[in-house]
Amino acid sequence: MLVELSSDQEFFRETTARFLREQVPAEQVRRLRDSPAGHDLEYWRRGAELGWTSLLVNEEVGGGSISGQGLVDLSLVAYEFGRHAAPGPLVPTNVVAAALSGTGGQAHAEVVGELLSGEAIAAWCYAEPPPYGRLGDIALEIAVEGADVVVNGIKRPVEAAGQARYLLVTGRTGGGLTQVLVPVDTPGVSTTPLRTVDLTRRFDAVAFDHVRLPTAAVVGEVGAAAEQVERQLQLALTILCAEAVGAMQTAFDSAVGWAFDRHSFGRPLASYQALKHRFADMKTWLEAGHAIADSAAAAVAADLPDAAELVSVAKAFIGDYGGELLQECVQLHGGIGLTFEHDLHLFLRRVALNRVLYGTPGEHRQRIADIVERRGAGARPEGAA
Amino acid sequence: MNGVVGDEIEDVEDVESFRLRARAWIRASLKPYSAERAMGLGSVSAEEELAAVAYERQLQRAFFDAGFAGICIPRKYSGQGLTPAHQRAFNEELAGYECPTRFQIPTMAPCAAVLLEFGTEEQKTRHLPAILKGEEIWMQFLSEPSGGSDLAGALTSAVRQGDDWVLNGSKIWTTGAWWSDWALCLARTNWDVPKHRGLTVFILPIRQPGIEISQIEMLNGGKDFCQEYLTDVVVPDADRVGDVDNGWTVCVRWMFHERTIFTSSYVTHPVGAPRGNGGAAPIDIARAADRLADPCARDLIGEARMLEVVSNELSRRISAGMTSRRMSDQAAAVSRLFGGTARARTTTIKSELAGPAAAAWSDDDGAASQAGVGFLMRQTSCIGGGTTEMARNVVSERVLGMPREPALDRDVPFRDVPRGGSRRA
Numbered sequence: 083m084l085v086e087l088s089s090d091q092e093f094f095r096e097t098t099a100r101f102l103r104e105q106v107p108a109e110q111v112r113r114l115r116d117s118p119a120g121h122d123l124e125y126w127r128r129g130a131e132l133g134w135t136s137l138l139v140n141e142e143v144g145g146g147s148i149s150g151q152g153l154v155d156l157s158l159v160a161y162e163f164g165r166h167a168a169p170g171p172l173v174p175t176n177v178v179a180a181a182l183s184g185t186g187g188q189a190h191a192e193v194v195g196e197l198l199s200g201e202a203i204a205a206w207c208y209a210e211p212p213p214y215g216r217l218g219d220i221a222l223e224i225a226v227e228g229a230d231v232v233v234n235g236i237k238r239p240v241e242a243a244g245q246a247r248y249l250l251v252t253g254r255t256g257g258g259l260t261q262v263l264v265p266v267d268t269p270g271v272s273t274t275p276l277r278t279v280d281l282t283r284r285f286d287a288v289a290f291d292h293v294r295l296p297t298a299a300v301v302g303e304v305g306a307a308a309e310q311v312e313r314q315l316q317l318a319l320t321i322l323c324a325e326a327v328g329a330m331q332t333a334f335d336s337a338v339g340w341a342f343d344r345h346s347f348g349r350p351l352a353s354y355q356a357l358k359h360r361f362a363d364m365k366t367w368l369e370a371g372h373a374i375a376d377s378a379a380a381a382v383a384a385d386l387p388d389a390a391e392l393v394s395v396a397k398a399f400i401g402d403y404g405g406e407l408l409q410e411c412v413q414l415h416g417g418i419g420l421t422f423e424h425d426l427h428l429f430l431r432r433v434a435l436n437r438v439l440y441g442t443p444g445e446h447r448q449r450i451a452d453i454v455e456r457r458g459a460g461a462r463p464e465g466a467a
Numbered sequence: 468m469n470g471v472v473g474d475e476i477e478d479v480e481d482v483e484s485f486r487l488r489a490r491a492w493i494r495a496s497l498k499p500y501s502a503e504r505a506m507g508l509g510s511v512s513a514e515e516e517l518a519a520v521a522y523e524r525q526l527q528r529a530f531f532d533a534g535f536a537g538i539c540i541p542r543k544y545s546g547q548g549l550t551p552a553h554q555r556a557f558n559e560e561l562a563g564y565e566c567p568t569r570f571q572i573p574t575m576a577p578c579a580a581v582l583l584e585f586g587t588e589e590q591k592t593r594h595l596p597a598i599l600k601g602e603e604i605w606m607q608f609l610s611e612p613s614g615g616s617d618l619a620g621a622l623t624s625a626v627r628q629g630d631d632w633v634l635n636g637s638k639i640w641t642t643g644a645w646w647s648d649w650a651l652c653l654a655r656t657n658w659d660v661p662k663h664r665g666l667t668v669f670i671l672p673i674r675q676p677g678i679e680i681s682q683i684e685m686l687n688g689g690k691d692f693c694q695e696y697l698t699d700v701v702v703p704d705a706d707r708v709g710d711v712d713n714g715w716t717v718c719v720r721w722m723f724h725e726r727t728i729f730t731s732s733y734v735t736h737p738v739g740a741p742r743g744n745g746g747a748a749p750i751d752i753a754r755a756a757d758r759l760a761d762p763c764a765r766d767l768i769g770e771a772r773m774l775e776v777v778s779n780e781l782s783r784r785i786s787a788g789m790t791s792r793r794m795s796d797q798a799a800a801v802s803r804l805f806g807g808t809a810r811a812r813t814t815t816i817k818s819e820l821a822g823p824a825a826a827a828w829s830d831d832d833g834a835a836s837q838a839g840v841g842f843l844m845r846q847t848s849c850i851g852g853g854t855t856e857m858a859r860n861v862v863s864e865r866v867l868g869m870p871r872e873p874a875l876d877r878d879v880p881f882r883d884v885p886r887g888g889s890r891r892a
Contacts, residue, residue: 085784085787085788085791085793085794086787086791086793338867341869342869350870352863352867352869352870353869353870355860355872358859358860358863358864358867358869359856359859359860359863361862361863361867361869362804362858362859362860362861362862362863362866362867363804363808363859365801365862365863365866365867366781366801366802366804366805366808366862367805369781369784369785369801369805370777370778370780370781370805372784373777373780373781373783373784373785374776374777374780374781376780376784377780377783391772391776392776395772395773395776395777398769398770398773399773399777444766446769447765447766447768447769447770447773448762448765448766448769449769450768450769450772450773451750451765451766451768451769451772452765453772454750454768454769454772455750455759455768
């Protein structure tokens with residue numbers, strides 16, 4: 083999280099933090115593991131009132147931001163979600179709301195309104211199963227037939243598809259990408275729940291079998307959605323990274339507290355140099371995670387030329403080092419760190435989940451290499467960072 | 468906007484007009500940046516090194532004459548009296564252009580920075596303008612053969628004689644002392660109190676009869692590191708920095724400026740140019756080794772770039788946190804630790820990318836030809852400027868507040884502290 087927030091941002095962040103502390107303490111998160119939706123509808127509606135769903139939406143359709151950079155404000159919410167391992171479809175709802183408000187003009191204003199109020203949830207159908215399981219592989223077909231479009235293919239994992247009223251589906255039309263908004267009750271759409279590492283996030287496989295919709299369902303232009311899709315990906319990555327850093331922060335604070343409290347051989351764990359040095363390393367990873375997540379959020383928010391690189395750097399770094407930090411926290415706790423009773427796994431789950439969604443660290447390293455190569459040797463826009 | 472601390476409040480040129488003025492001068496007057504000529508730890512002949520030093524003295528003078536030397540140094544010491552934002556703008560405009568690297572670290576930071584904080588008016592008036600004009604290159608006489616990390620355990624002694632001090636002892640790991648002019652020197656003035664309370668800081672000219680300089684040959688053939696032997700070196704009391712026996716107060720800030728050299732607003736550095744012995748970029752090595760299409764190589768290129776970007780962003784965060792006082796000065800150890808380990812990892816990556824050319828090479832191997840020796844010198848980034856172990860102590864103890872390591876010498880007169888034999892000296 084940013085070193086310095088404006089007083090408005092700080093108030094906004096603290097409002098969400100207080101709400102999450104009260105509504106979803108660790109005990110409640112544990113209970114929600116058996117809830118089909120993973121969260122209460124009323125909880126999500128009240129969160130929407132706090133601004134969780136409106137920050138990436140244009141003012142003309144009811145959105146708005148605190149600082150003028152809605153994504154930076156949303157990253158504060160995401161950070162608090164991570165701090166509390168909070169339930170709720172923060173990534174998909176915001177990404178779809180942004181996509182509809184960004185490209186749809188008034189066309190999808192009604193749906194955006196439902197998302198803004200928290201009355202409805204949306205899912206983004208992006209990733210696909212093998213052999214198209216690599217980041218950016220899209221095989222699902224969206225064909226134009228007269229005044230209709232017809233969708234055929236499978237998406238997985240899709241977050242919140244089982245709870246969503248609307249699906250934003252990214253597919254291929256010939257050589258280009260197309261996106262359509264599909265009401266989940268459209269004939270030919272079927273969802274199958276998947277098991278997942280997180281206690282409260284929900285994922286499905288979604289099959290589209292000759293799903294026919296009027297061309298009005300298309301979001302943007304047929305065959306020309308590549309830029310929108312890249313933008314959506316950057317938004318999703320920014321939110322995931324901010325959230326993971328929140329989870330890292332809570333786990334680290336907990337491990338530091340444990341090191342002071344726990345005594346072995348007559349002295350606190352925090353007095354052993356072998357352990358102190360590991361905490362020092364973890365502290366650098368944590369601060370580095372904050373730094374790169376914030377830089378990525380600022381760059382994506384302003385759509386700067388280096389946004390794609392920064393957000394992939396953030397995902398690659400936080401994915402790997404966040405995972406290492408959490409595993410170190412488990413190690414330093416000893417056996418208790420692997421129990422269901424201890425809170426640590428709630429944050430380990432969140433980091434483990436965010437590590438692989440929307441591209442693994444390895445896939446993002448490949449993206450970074452592509453960017454470095456395209457830029458050419460020597461010319462690095464560091465001043466732009 | 469007001470001038471920096473130490474200047475009278477006055478109108479200051481706005482950053483954008485300064486930037487345009489800097490851009491015009493840089494483009495009209497400077498040559499492209501050259502990694503070969505920049506200060507580093509490479510292996511070049513003495514003649515080449517001296518020629519590079521002489522060239523950089525002229526270059527520093529040119530910066531001075533154009534009004535771009537000492538951007539954040541007050542005007543009364545011949546600086547520009549501007550702000551860190553001006554220095555940043557200048558560094559951005561300087562991207563891709565040459566720079567008098569040998570006048571930056573350690574001359575501007577930590578040395579000039581320490582002089583500004585603790586020097587007498589007379590010392591500042593004499594030396595800061597001379598530095599900015601290219602006349603004085605400064606070194607740190609800090610580490611000793613008896614121990615690098617335990618700075619407060621310095622054995623070099625200074626004994627009072629009338630209005631003078633007489634210094635005896637040995638200092639080590641000064642980069643380029645053999646072509647430098649002045650030094651900031653930590654010495655022991657009192658052996659009957661615990662180690663931190665008996666130190667004093669002095670300044671002294673390096674080229675004088677009482678100082679013998681020996682160049683240390685490093686494993687890569689470089690001879691920039693030096694060891695100095697001080698024999699009855701006379702330093703007038705007027706060249707003392709800070710109070711007698713209060714040198715540790717100076718030293719704490721000295722260390723702060725050392726840990727923040729890469730973000731110091733006293734240091735001019737073209738944005739994007741490698742720091743220290745960076746060498747070729749990973750992608751250039753992969754291209755030279757014809758491995759650019761290999762997904763394993765691309766993974767490593769991505770990792771190296773990730774570490775570079777994250778290091779930079781972390782430094783910016785810590786620097787901003789310290790400036791706004793939301794983080795203590797000790798937080799500088801966080802970016803020092805991360806940067807050191809990240810650069811070491813990047814050096815390993817370069818060796819991997821170079822493949823067999825990191826074992827045996829010819830000039831035809833281009834960028835890949837540096838990777839082998841680069842790997843041998845890898846730990847430089849985790850040792851120089853304070854080891855990463857010391858940084859880990861600072862982060863855990865001073866930033867996280869964990870219990871200090873037991874120090875057996877804490878309340879003991881330094882005279883009685885056990886000392887091992889110096890195996891190196």
